[in-house]
Amino acid sequence: MGKITGFLEFDRKVEEYTPVEDRVQHYKEFTIPLKEKELKDQGARCMDCGIPFCHSGCPLGNMIPDFNDSVYRGKWEKAAEILHSTNNFPEFTGRLCPAPCEEACVLGINEDPVSIENIEKNIVETAFKKGWITANPPAQRTEKKVAVVGSGPAGLAAAQQLNRAGHSVTVFERDQKVGGLLRYGIPDFKMEKHVIDRRLAILEEEGIVFKTGIEIGVDIKANELKTNFDAVVLCGGATVRRPLPIEGSDLKGVVQAMDFLAQNNKRVDGITDLGEEIKATNKNVIVIGGGDTGSDCIGTSFRHGAKSVSNFEIMGKGTPERPEDQPWPFWPMRLRTSSSHKEGAERFFSISTKKFIGDKQGNLTGLITAEVEWITTPGERPILKEIEGTEKEWKCDLALLALGFTGSEMTIADQLGLEMDPRTNIKASIKNYMSNIPGVFVAGDQRRGQSLIVWAISEGREAAHHVDHYLMGKSNLPLKGEGDLPRI
Numbered sequence: 001m002g003k004i005t006g007f008l009e010f011d012r013k014v015e016e017y018t019p020v021e022d023r024v025q026h027y028k029e030f031t032i033p034l035k036e037k038e039l040k041d042q043g044a045r046c047m048d049c050g051i052p053f054c055h056s057g058c059p060l061g062n063m064i065p066d067f068n069d070s071v072y073r074g075k076w077e078k079a080a081e082i083l084h085s086t087n088n089f090p091e092f093t094g095r096l097c098p099a100p101c102e103e104a105c106v107l108g109i110n111e112d113p114v115s116i117e118n119i120e121k122n123i124v125e126t127a128f129k130k131g132w133i134t135a136n137p138p139a140q141r142t143e144k145k146v147a148v149v150g151s152g153p154a155g156l157a158a159a160q161q162l163n164r165a166g167h168s169v170t171v172f173e174r175d176q177k178v179g180g181l182l183r184y185g186i187p188d189f190k191m192e193k194h195v196i197d198r199r200l201a202i203l204e205e206e207g208i209v210f211k212t213g214i215e216i217g218v219d220i221k222a223n224e225l226k227t228n229f230d231a232v233v234l235c236g237g238a239t240v241r242r243p244l245p246i247e248g249s250d251l252k253g254v255v256q257a258m259d260f261l262a263q264n265n266k267r268v269d270g271i272t273d274l275g276e277e278i279k280a281t282n283k284n285v286i287v288i289g290g291g292d293t294g295s296d297c298i299g300t301s302f303r304h305g306a307k308s309v310s311n312f313e314i315m316g317k318g319t320p321e322r323p324e325d326q327p328w329p330f331w332p333m334r335l336r337t338s339s340s341h342k343e344g345a346e347r348f349f350s351i352s353t354k355k356f357i358g359d360k361q362g363n364l365t366g367l368i369t370a371e372v373e374w375i376t377t378p379g380e381r382p383i384l385k386e387i388e389g390t391e392k393e394w395k396c397d398l399a400l401l402a403l404g405f406t407g408s409e410m411t412i413a414d415q416l417g418l419e420m421d422p423r424t425n426i427k428a429s430i431k432n433y434m435s436n437i438p439g440v441f442v443a444g445d446q447r448r449g450q451s452l453i454v455w456a457i458s459e460g461r462e463a464a465h466h467v468d469h470y471l472m473g474k475s476n477l478p479l480k481g482e483g484d485l486p487r488i
Contacts, residue, residue: 003072006044012112013038020343024302027188027268029095030339039122043071045114049106053329054116057104059458060086060093061480064101064116071119080127083120086478088157088457089199091128092182094121095191097454098292098336104329128198135205138166144471147172147229149216149412152180153453154444155235156199157460158467159208161477162233165468169208170229174215177269180237182453184262187296189303193269217411226416231439231467234412234426235460238445242403244288248356253364257293257402264300280304284395286367287311287345288353289402292338297400299340309345310394314384316374317349350374352386356399366396405450416440425449433463434470441467 003009015031017023023030034042046068054064063082070079083090094117105113127133144167148159151173163169177183179196204210216225226232241256243249260278267274280301287297290313301309318335326332341347350372357366371390374382407424419427419436428435428442435442443463444456458480468475 003044004048006041006072007047007107007111007114010041010045012045012115013042014115014118017339017342023189024299024343027192027303029189029192033122034118039119040072040074042115042119043068045107046072047107047114051106053104053106054101054114057329057331058101059452059455059480060461061458062086062101062120064114067123068114068116068119071123076123076126077130077132079123080132083123084127084133086480087120088160088461089153090120090124091195091199092153092191093454093457094118094124095195096186097452100331100452100454103331106329109328133202135202136164137206138164140166141168142166142472144168144230145170145228146231146233146467146471147225148233148235149225150180150235150237150444150446151178151210151212152182152235152237152444152456154237154446154456154460154463155180155233156203157457158233158235158443158464159460160203160206161461161464162467163203163206163208165464165472165475165477167230167468167471171208171210172214172216172220172225173210173212174218176213178210178212184265185258185293185296186265187261187300188265188268189299190296193265217415222412222415226437226440230471231441233460233463233467234435234440234442234446235444235456236408236412236446238405238407238425238450239409240406240424241401242406244353244401244403246353246355248358248364248367250362251356251358251364252362253358253397254356254399255401257287257289257297257400260400261293261296261300264304278398280306280309280398282307283397285309285398285400286394286396287400287402289313289400289404290315290347290349291402291404293404294400294402295338295340297402298345299338299343301398301400302340302343302345306398311341311345311347312351312353312369313347313349314352314372315349352384353399354391357393364396364399366393367399368393405445407449408446418442423449432466432470433459434466439470441470 018030052065067079067082099117101116102113146162146167146169148155148171151171159169159171281304285301285306287294322332351369352372355368371387376382421427426442428447433441441463443459465475465477468477
């Protein structure tokens with residue numbers, strides 16, 4: 001598998017970025033692809049492990065050593081078949097996934113892990129370039145109709161799998177274009193939207209019907225949908241934004257991150273009817289929240305021409321190395337620095353925002369923070385404590401709240417009488433993804449809470465298997481780790 005001595009001969013290498021001063025002038029992707037020989041060398045680093053822990057690190061169960069070996073040997077079409085056997089959309093994960101597979105890589109115990117994500121991206125891009133990825137409609141149709149609500153990665157994966165089983169699938173999306181947060185949450189500089197559109201063209205050619213601008217629960221009542229379809233798969237995501245309920249949070253200039261990002265993506269797409277403009281141009285911007293969404297706000301603010309960009313994180317500053325209590329192969333909570341952070345943001349850790357300050361016209365002018373520490377006691381949840389005498393006032397014209405999401409919207413759940421879990425996600429069995437209402441299934445963030453794109457695709461695939469089994473009494477759709485070669 002790979003080259004026996006490859007991990008000794010070749011160092012890890014990933015795509016580099018174009019210079020900051022160039023890339024902040026546009027919204028296009030800015031990575032510099034590796035040459036084919038360099039990619040083969042990276043595939044050669046895969047170690048033919050007796051137990052490939054990368055499999056368990058990947059929520060999809062991708063057969064990573066197999067496609068690494070094919071890349072090393074120059075068998076790109078075979079690599080694409082292997083990759084697509086477990087992952088419907090590697091062009092998404094190859095750009096956006098934080099790569100838990102790499103944290104589980106055996107080589108990563110004492111060396112840099114195999115650059116799995118970058119290899120994955122290049123496999124699928126090569127496959128598109130060579131014309132190997134084409135529509136593959138089912139040979140025959142069942143008489144069953146399935147509605148999928150939500151067109152993010154979970155909904156798209158569920159739809160493609162169920163369509164492959166021969167069912168007639170309709171995807172409902174309340175926005176004007178398909179893609180969910182892939183389209184309206186992820187900035188174009190991380191993934192240009194033609195990447196979504198070329199895959200959608202294939203899904204449509206395979207027979208999936210997309211209906212946009214339709215909100216289930218509002219434009220079509222949920223019970224009506226259940227009546228008209230043999231099964232319903234809810235993939236609407238965890239879209240309720242976490243607020244920051246402190247004094248001044250209603251000031252103009254205190255904005256939810258997803259409102260800021262969604263509007264900018266629509267602006268980049270050429271949409272002009274955007275409502276009240278939210279821009280960072282010539283403003284002192286503070287992004288509150290240190291995750292991926294916060295990072296996306298930072299990169300977008302720099303492209304707007306912000307005067308300054310600061311990033312607040314309530315957690316302490318991590319270390320680049322693994323914490324001692326998070327050993328390999330588990331996912332470590334280490335310090336991660338994104339390309340957006342490297343564009344000039346100043347980062348502050350262990351800091352809590354206490355109050356927003358405004359002028360007489362209700363405009364945000366600043367905020368007050370305090371430093372904090374986390375008090376830990378074995379067996380108990382950490383307690384946040386403010387450090388006395390550390391209050392500080394900051395100048396701020398735009399505060400972006402990137403605090404994550406608290407759960408699923410309730411409209412459909414209320415109309416169907418669906419049970420919710422304590423985290424306000426729709427409750428559905430992990431055994432078959434069905435809710436308490438027969439024929440209504442749930443997948444992705446709407447079931448598990450805010451999570452990763454790779455988990456959303458995995459959930460969509462798993463749910464599709466169980467929907468197919470519910471409709472037909474059996475299913476040939478694969479579950480995690482089984483694969484379904486030779487489909488691309």
